[in-house]
Amino acid sequence: MNEFMEQAIKEAQSGIQDREGGPFGCVIVKDGKIVGRGHNEVVKRKDPTCHGEIMAIHDACAALDTFDLSGCELYTTGEPCPMCWGAILWANIDHVYYGCNIQDTEEIGFRDQKMYNQSDADKKQLKSELDRDACLKLYQDYLNQNGKIAY
Amino acid sequence: MNEFMEQAIKEAQSGIQDREGGPFGCVIVKDGKIVGRGHNEVVKRKDPTCHGEIMAIHDACAALDTFDLSGCELYTTGEPCPMCWGAILWANIDHVYYGCNIQDTEEIGFRDQKMYNQSDADKKQLKSELDRDACLKLYQDYLNQNGKIAY
Numbered sequence: 329m330n331e332f333m334e335q336a337i338k339e340a341q342s343g344i345q346d347r348e349g350g351p352f353g354c355v356i357v358k359d360g361k362i363v364g365r366g367h368n369e370v371v372k373r374k375d376p377t378c379h380g381e382i383m384a385i386h387d388a389c390a391a392l393d394t395f396d397l398s399g400c401e402l403y404t405t406g407e408p409c410p411m412c413w414g415a416i417l418w419a420n421i422d423h424v425y426y427g428c429n430i431q432d433t434e435e436i437g438f439r440d441q442k443m444y445n446q447s448d449a450d451k452k453q454l455k456s457e458l459d460r461d462a463c464l465k466l467y468q469d470y471l472n473q474n475g476k477i478a479y
Numbered sequence: 480m481n482e483f484m485e486q487a488i489k490e491a492q493s494g495i496q497d498r499e500g501g502p503f504g505c506v507i508v509k510d511g512k513i514v515g516r517g518h519n520e521v522v523k524r525k526d527p528t529c530h531g532e533i534m535a536i537h538d539a540c541a542a543l544d545t546f547d548l549s550g551c552e553l554y555t556t557g558e559p560c561p562m563c564w565g566a567i568l569w570a571n572i573d574h575v576y577y578g579c580n581i582q583d584t585e586e587i588g589f590r591d592q593k594m595y596n597q598s599d600a601d602k603k604q605l606k607s608e609l610d611r612d613a614c615l616k617l618y619q620d621y622l623n624q625n626g627k628i629a630y
Binding site: 330340350373374393413417428435451 | 500501522524528533536537541546548557558560562563566569574575577578586587588590597606610611620621622624629630
């Protein structure tokens, strides 16, 4: 077995054992070394955003002291959900290796596949524009600020 | 102006003032009361996952002592990115009110639109299946566990 996936599985196993959440563990690797690790803690932390990938990104960013994980690879026991895929893109991670796929994850009772299949019409029903002009003014204030750090 | 969007803007303004990240603030409302709030802290915390919506979901879950924000509405200064949209779905939030739209956000230099437009082919190039059998064994161990809490 791949040594990094083995570590991702160990992360997931510890989470299952302690009943912290789903069977999802993750490690992040740079230059052949693990720089971050984490597992699903949704139940333990009572926070739906605490997926293995999010926890590992948090851990790697703290270790490397940056929000930019360019040059890193991510190993995860399950194909990332839409939230984690977005986090991976924001983190500039180079490549993702996953064990089980989205269909496998659906078969053990999770909603990832439904989220990926959500139609534009369904999305539109769940959101509405409000006070755009006031928010555009806010965006302009940000644009006018000097010395911003891009991410 | 809507009173809750006004508070989301105030969150964003405090983040801009302290140079903590982008111009994105968020509040979460249940039964007409704010139960969580947050703003983008990507630069301050050096963590790409610290968007306003994620911070507010974290805050509301702590306040309500649950990972399930059913019955809540979310007010945010910018239309949610794919990561935050996923977080909103996992949190079971009822409805999202946003100020600026994704195109507005692109115009001030952010990548949300590119992420939404990412093709399946582009996604596939960034990820690979690895050691699926070992991970399926892990999923089975989870399935066999009694007394799990679903989320």
